[in-house]
Amino acid sequence: MSAPRPPARSGPVRVGVLGTASIARRRLLPALAACPDTRLVAVASRALATAEDAAAPYGCRAVEGYEALLARDDIDAVYVPLPAALHAPWVRAALTAGKHVLAEKPLSTDAATTRGLFALARDQGLVLSENVMFVHHARHTAVRRLVEDGAIGEVRAFHAAFTVPRPPDGDIRHSAGLGGGALGDMGVYPLRAALHLLGDGLRVAGAVLTAAPGSEVETSGAALLRTPEGASVHCAFGMGHSYRSLYEVWGERGQIRVxxxxxxxxxxxxxxxxxRDGETEDVVLAPDDQVANAVSAFAAAVRAGRSPDEAVTLRQAELLDAVRRTAGRPEIRARQPRQPRQSKESVMSASVQWIPEDTDRELASAARAYDYLLGGSHHFEADRALGDQVLSVLPANIMARQNRDLLGRMVRHLIDAGVRQFVDLGSGLPVMGHVHEIARESGRTCRVVYVDNEPATIAHAGLLLRGVPGTALVGADVRDPEAVLGADATRELIDFTEPVGLLMLGVTQFLHDEDDPWGLTARYRDALAPGSHLALSCFTWDNDPDTMLRTVEMFRASGRTPIVPRTGAEVRRLTGDFTLLDPGLVYAPRWRPDATSGGEQERSNLYAALARKP
Structure with a gap:
């Protein structure tokens, strides 16, 4: 057995890519080309035209056939993004050809094969690494440090989930022959997160795998594990679900949610x-590029001549085997008859019943993208792409959470002040702690009218609100106050001779100066009875004008509705002659922060105010 050896030449690690899968095109090819420690030399495909299309943006060679790429002497290492069932033969071929290997997860379809591949790599003196990218993100190190430092006390439980909407027909994840299935593709994430944070002593205590009708692979599943200290670990995964990507560590004193x-x-x-200890803090970290970090880590491993993640990769493979063995043959999920009418709770419990039949999943919705930024589950790939586009210029996930937390604090204040009816303008999807849910938690009977004009949002919200008492949905443009306030549903539910909570959170930045937002809000204010309140939040230039300018330019370039951030003075004018309640016009996190507001951050790109009609 020989010791691993670094490449004889100096300079960047020269990399070739075996295949043109989506993950390669979207993530790894750009990262390999950008990393100073690697040089993208060639891309191979069984069809030369496909290889040429993938290679052209990077000015590298296109190669017809994987064997031809492995025969090249100007390549030190290869990246393998092929279907899981093809990993082992081509990883083995690459190692035999003297190439270091970075392979997509899972490295193989069983632990015995994974063990054999690492043995071959050691015999050949080469580095073999599985491309689990998320572990290279700095925030997971921060979580592990918090846990090890006792921030939440002794760990009692760990919950993680990674689920995605159903891939289209023909996707390799539906193919048993290509190594598809939810366990190997999605289950890796929560299992690896548990290993990363809790160590390799995990043992499988129970598991279930479920297949959708007609599927030849498991489409969902869950595993229950335990640590040597007795903490429970629950991992859920699947395809054909709403999107979820999160984990929580529960301790004796508190919890950490990611x-x-x-x-x-x-x-x-x-x-x-x-x-922890009854208080909540949002720890905001710097952005980090886990794809670039993964590529850099692989290059460093090649330079050092060792495979640093062999032990954890093998243990992960053993746990995947144990889950499959414990679960046995996947159960076939029974087809459920379509129900003519359902309560909100039953609609939410089914992964697809909130989706209208004529929904265009390829067309992004601002409301669903907002739900994605909140960490919700009512969104599609196009919505997540829109959310990611906004995140590229603006910390929109933080702002979304600030705005939703602000909604909760303001609505609870209004309920305590005796307000029992609300009109929510530009409401988006009524999920994730929206007005009627806050009212229900308070134990008070309230009436809520949700108003939006986006067709997809109206259709989705109509399903979500079906059967929810005391709520109504109005499809109208907030720029037409008479249409909003005069709608039959509004008039049936809201008594304008009594105080009303008018909510305009995150709305006015979409009103342009030619829309006269000050005149519009005055028309709404005039329709309200004394004792009514106007709740506002709005994007502002005042905190970080450079970031807001980039955001404005991004919205304009994308062809979406432009946004108009406003100064504090402009936002204050929206309240007219209403009396501003303490603490006045402030950044959103500073508006009456409580234990659920994630700490008292000094500044934000959102202004907030609550004003009362005398």
């Missing part, structure tokens, strides 16, 4: 929500 945990874009601003 959203957008596994596949965040490079510009995503990570937030660790730490709850």
């Amino acid at each position: 959203e957008h945990a596994f596949t965040p874009p490079a510009a995503h601003v990570p937030v660790l929500r730490v709850e």
Whole structure:
């Protein structure tokens, strides 16, 4: 057995790519080309035209056939993004050809094969690494440090989930022959997160795998594990679900929650929500590029001549085997008859019943993108792409959470003040702690009218609100106050001779100066009875004008509705002759922060105000 050896030549590690899978095109090819420690030399495909199309943006060679790429002497290492069932033969061929290997996860379809591949790499003196990118993001190190430092006390439980909407027909994840299935593709994420944070002593205590009708692979599943100290670990995964990407660590004193945990874009601003001893703190970290970090780590491993993640990769493979063995043959999920009418709770419990039949999943919705930024589950790939685009210029996930937390604090204040009816303008999807849910938690009977004009939002919200008492949905443009306030549903539910809570959170930045937002809000204010309140939040230039300018330019360039951030003085004018309640016009996190507001941050790109009609 020989010791691993670094390449004889100096300079960047020369890399070839075996295949043109989506993950390669979207993530790894750009990262390999940009990394100063690697040089992208060639891309291979069985069809030369496909290789040429993938290679052209990077000015590298296109190669017809994987064997031809492995025969090249100007390549030190290869990246393998092929279907899982093809990993082992081509990893083995690459190692035999004397190439270091970075292979997509899972490295193979069983632990015995994984063990054999690492043995071959050691015999050949080569580095073999599995491309689990999320572990290279700095926030997981921060979580591990918090846990090790006792921030939440002794760990009692760990919960993680990674689920995605159903891939289209023909996707390799539906193919048993290509190594598809939810366990190997999605289950890796929560299992690896547990290993990363809790160590390799995990043991499988129970598991279930489920297949959708007609599927030849498992499409969802869950595993229950335990640590040697007795902490429970619950991992859920699946395809054909709403999107979820998160984990929570529960301790004797509190918990840590991480959203957008596994596949965040490079510009995503990570937030660790730490709850301990009855208080909540949002720990905001710097953005980090896990794809670039993974490529750099592989290059460093090649230079050092060792495979640093062999032990954890093998243990992960053993746990995947144990889950499959414990679960046995996947159960076939029974087809459920379509129900003519359902309560909100039953609609939310089914992964697709909130989706209208004529929904265009390829067309992004601002409301669903907002739900994605909040860490919700009512969104599609196009919505996540829109959210990621916004995240590339703005910490929109933080702002979304600030705005939703602000909504909760303001609505609870209004309920305590005796307000029992609300009109929510530009409401988006009524999920994730929206007005009627806050009212229900208060134990008070309230009436809520949600108003939006985006067709997809109206259709989705109509399903979500079906059967929810005391709510109504109005499809109208907020720029037409008479249409909003005069709608039959509004008049049936809201008594304008009594105090009303008029909510305009995150709305006015979409009103342009030619819309006369000050005149519009005056028309709304005039329709309200004394004792009514106007709740506002709005994007502002005042905190970080450079970031807001980039955001404005991004919205304009994308062809979407432009946004108009406003100064504090302009936002104050929206309240007219209403009396501003303490603390006045302030940055959103400073408006009456409480234990759920994630700490008292001094500044934000959102202004907030609550004003009362005398």
